[in-house]
Amino acid sequence: MTRKVVITGLGATTPIGGDVPTMWNNALKGVSGARTLEDEWVATYELPVHFAARCSTPALEVLSRVEAKRMDPSTQFGVIASREAWADSGITEIDPDRLAVAFATGIGGVWTLLNAWDTLKEKGPRRVLPMTVPMLMPNGVAAAVSLDLGARAGAHTPVSACASGTEALHLGLELIRSGKADVVMCGGAEAAIHPMPLAAFASMQALSRRNDDPQGASRPYDLGRDGFVMGEGAGALVLEAEEHAIARGARIYGELAGTSVTADAYHITAPDPQGLGATRALKAAMFDGRIQAEDVVHVNAHATSTPVGDKPEYTALRASLGNHIDNVAVSATKSQMGHLLGASGAVEAVLTVLAVYHRKAPVTINLENQDPEIPLDVVTSARDLPAGDVVALSNSFGFGGHNAVIAVRSI
Amino acid sequence: MASNEEILAGLAEIVNEETGLAPEAVEVDKSFTEDLDIDSISMMTIVVNAEEKFGVRIPDEEVKNLKTVGDAVSFIAGAQA
Numbered sequence: 001m002t003r004k005v006v007i008t009g010l011g012a013t014t015p016i017g018g019d020v021p022t023m024w025n026n027a028l029k030g031v032s033g034a035r036t037l038e039d040e041w042v043a044t045y046e047l048p049v050h051f052a053a054r055c056s057t058p059a060l061e062v063l064s065r066v067e068a069k070r071m072d073p074s075t076q077f078g079v080i081a082s083r084e085a086w087a088d089s090g091i092t093e094i095d096p097d098r099l100a101v102a103f104a105t106g107i108g109g110v111w112t113l114l115n116a117w118d119t120l121k122e123k124g125p126r127r128v129l130p131m132t133v134p135m136l137m138p139n140g141v142a143a144a145v146s147l148d149l150g151a152r153a154g155a156h157t158p159v160s161a162c163a164s165g166t167e168a169l170h171l172g173l174e175l176i177r178s179g180k181a182d183v184v185m186c187g188g189a190e191a192a193i194h195p196m197p198l199a200a201f202a203s204m205q206a207l208s209r210r211n212d213d214p215q216g217a218s219r220p221y222d223l224g225r226d227g228f229v230m231g232e233g234a235g236a237l238v239l240e241a242e243e244h245a246i247a248r249g250a251r252i253y254g255e256l257a258g259t260s261v262t263a264d265a266y267h268i269t270a271p272d273p274q275g276l277g278a279t280r281a282l283k284a285a286m287f288d289g290r291i292q293a294e295d296v297v298h299v300n301a302h303a304t305s306t307p308v309g310d311k312p313e314y315t316a317l318r319a320s321l322g323n324h325i326d327n328v329a330v331s332a333t334k335s336q337m338g339h340l341l342g343a344s345g346a347v348e349a350v351l352t353v354l355a356v357y358h359r360k361a362p363v364t365i366n367l368e369n370q371d372p373e374i375p376l377d378v379v380t381s382a383r384d385l386p387a388g389d390v391v392a393l394s395n396s397f398g399f400g401g402h403n404a405v406i407a408v409r410s411i
Numbered sequence: 412m413a414s415n416e417e418i419l420a421g422l423a424e425i426v427n428e429e430t431g432l433a434p435e436a437v438e439v440d441k442s443f444t445e446d447l448d449i450d451s452i453s454m455m456t457i458v459v460n461a462e463e464k465f466g467v468r469i470p471d472e473e474v475k476n477l478k479t480v481g482d483a484v485s486f487i488a489g490a491q492a
């Protein structure tokens with residue numbers, strides 16, 4: 001008998017809200033977190049993209065100065081989201097040897113790395129901070145969360161580009177099912193709104209250039225889509241063995257019923273145009289959760305707003321759910337908060353869990369002329385989801401051909 | 412050239428910036444590790460910041476001899492002389 005795993009705590013800091021209640025409220029209203037960047041470096045380096053979606057609450061308004069000093073900005077966001085999720089779970093006592101961490105990032109401490117490189121060049125090796133290595137290492141966020149919670153059953157950092165956050169949930173589910181932990185703090189964190197990653201993503205033609213209209217730039221499924229909008233932040237979810245949650249009388253948001261991870265082995269960045277890897281991931285997650293297509297009422301799509309990315313996901317959804325996809329409410333929440341890279345899967349998982357719990361699908365903004373090749377039922381104003389036993393899916397795909405899917409079932 | 416009082420005040424500022432400890436807690440007889448709970452990584456950051464602030468060089472092999480705040484004040488005063 002497989003252990004059932006439930007979600008009992010949620011946390012987030014995002015461009016549309018510095019905590020879960022604010023983010024959820026905005027996600028149902030439909031707002032954009034994208035803004036013109038006022039930083040000097042946009043002009044200094046003549047960046048072709050002048051906007052991004054920064055976290056609405058700066059980390060330094062939440063963490064103390066001394067605490068923040070020892071963390072890369074990505075880790076700061078991760079710790080903020082983790083603390084909110086932990087408080088939300090209501091767990092007061094736990095055997096630390098039964099508490100694990102699976103906290104992902106796509107890029108890791110890029111600010112720390114590049115600041116240290118600038119310091120080395122300008123001031124010499126003596127001025128490179130001794131905390132540089134622990135701050136830039138990609139496992140820094142999982143390590144900081146583990147230290148913060150006293151979690152001793154392992155601290156893991158799945159790294160699979162923009163699928164990382166979703167892969168963390170896959171790993172968390174496995175850790176509980178296999179009996180290695182009773183509770184896992186899962187999540188993803190990213191802080192890459194720095195001129196170098198902006199230049200690099202722009203160089204590969206992945207970013208929207210809609211500089212005169214940042215709020216209208218992230219437009220998944222729209223014919224005018226021209227790339228994604230860089231976001232930042234973190235999402236966190238407390239996964240718990242069902243019997244553990246019931247024994248302490250926890251509030252249960254839903255069940256993490258199934259997950260899966262596949263690889264395209266097709267191209268280093270381009271998605272398989274037939275969406276074959278994504279299809280296998282969707283089917284495997286549904287099989288894992290014993291889910292029939294008809295159970296699925298909502299999908300939080302990966303949908304980054306790139307010309308080439310959005311369509312293969314649609315192809316995969318139709319291949320996995322058949323014509324039932326026409327009855328599924330699809331939300332592309334990157335339209336509101338941009339693409340949080342390694343954090344996106346975790347934040348979208350939080351939204352997916354809330355959609356199932358509150359029976360409401362969040363809004364996709366900026367859809368004016370829907371691409372006729374992507375005939376999905378896209379949620380453009382907050383919509384009620386049906387009562388009864390339902391399932392929602394969340395997809396994430398990453399450079400490298402990584403595909404990760406989670407399935408959340410109502411309790 | 413800074414007086415010992417000025418060096419102490421400057422060090423207290425650096426320690427406060429790095430650890431959040433109140434500047435008045437940074438007294439000459441306090442041990443960095445035992446009393447102020449400063450780990451080796453923070454100590455190196457404090458040393459490098461002190462080098463910049465006071466225009467001195469504190470060799471790595473000297474850092475282990477700086478057990479108390481007073482040791483650091485004396486070393487910096489001597490190095491400035």
